[in-house]
Amino acid sequence: QGHWVWVIDRGGAVERDAMGKPLRLMGVQTDISKQKAAEAELEQVNVRFRLALAASGTGIWHHDLATGKSYWDERTREIFGLVSDTAEVERDHWFGYLHPDDKEAASRAHLVPLETDKVTAVQYRIVRRDGEVRHIESLLRFIADPQIPDRRLAGQILGTVRDITEDKQREQELAYAARHDALTGLLNRAAFDRLLADHIAAPQLLPLSVFYVDLDYFKALNDFAGHAAGDLALKSVALGILGCLPPTAHAARLGGDEFALLMPNCDTAQAGRLADAVLAAVRDAELGSTATSRKLAASIGIAFVDDANTTV
Structure with a gap:
């Protein structure tokens, strides 16, 4: 055959x-x-390879040191919001997209490949022409010109571009959830304990007032009006407490119907005024239509810390 x-x-x-x-x-x-x-x-x-790039949403670009020209593939142009039919872009075009707070660090990071043969990773933010801020991750590597060994004169910087904005948002959401109470949005117990230890270790924040707030009649409200009314009350109390606090103070829900407050540079007179404001906020908390006319109340304990050697 x-x-x-x-x-x-x-x-x-x-x-x-x-x-x-x-x-x-x-x-x-x-x-x-x-x-x-x-x-x-x-x-x-x-x-x-092209299929893998498309699936990962990764763009490819390179900068030619000898000619000073840069080339972005279609995906890179899409990530930056650049409308262009040609892959060649102006030399300083990338710099114009950088977030003002990231310009210096990102520019330095893109020069690192000239000093090493390893892959360099860098993350930075860009501001697209429509004003949208996006988070970018790039992997960079220098490709040498065998004819011209001087890296400053020839060769290429090859890079990838990936939009990691959604990843960053998820990280921020997880970080927030790890530190805050899901129902009220106040700090949780773990975050409050860390904050308290940090404040005690900072002499300029002393004397420090620590408030323990325990709601009265909350169990009866839960039993009679149901958990929905209880949740509404807790959220209303939290909102009221936040409205009482000065900018330097912090509030947390420790669990159940227990709250804690932290106020730096606070003397006994200031602490008393804040306690009165918190009690009023608790009394005025919204309980919902299923609750009786009885309002909530609270018991408050206050501790003063003026020694940086105090442990918690």
Whole structure:
């Protein structure tokens, strides 16, 4: 059975008549089937690579040091919100997108590949033309020019671009959830304990007032009006407490119907006024239509810390 082969023909006229008309031609044929097979395999690899890039949402760019030109692929232009039909972009175009607070650090990070052969990772923010702020992660590597060893004169900086805005938002949400009570939005017990220890260790914040607030009649409200009314009351109390606090103070829900407050640079007179305001906020808390006319009340204990060596 026969089979197809790829060949390349090279030839030309080796003899012509007096008028220049070719009389004899000579040529050679070279079997390039292996080369074509290798090209086909390489194309398959490239297809898989492009598919992987598309699936990951990753863009590719490179900057040519010799020409000073930068080239962004379609995905990179899409991430930056750049509308352009050409891959070539102006040299300083990228810098114009950087968030003002990240310009210096991001610019320095993009010079690191000139000093190492390792892959460098950098995260920064950009401000798109529509004003939207996005978080970007780039992996950078220097590709040397074998003809010109000086990295400052030739070679390319090759980079990837990935939009990690959603990842950052999830990180922030998880960090917030780890420190706050899900129902009221106040600090949780663990976060309050850390904050208290930090405040005690800071002499400039002393004397420190620590309030323990325990709601009265809350169990009866829960039993009679239901958990929905109880949740409403807790949220209303939390909102009222926050409205009483000066900017430097902090509030936490320790669990159940227990709250705690932390107020730096607070003397006994200030603490008394804050306690009265908290008691009033508890009495005015919204209990919902299913509750009786009885209002909530609270018991408050106050401790004063004026020694940085105090432990909790």
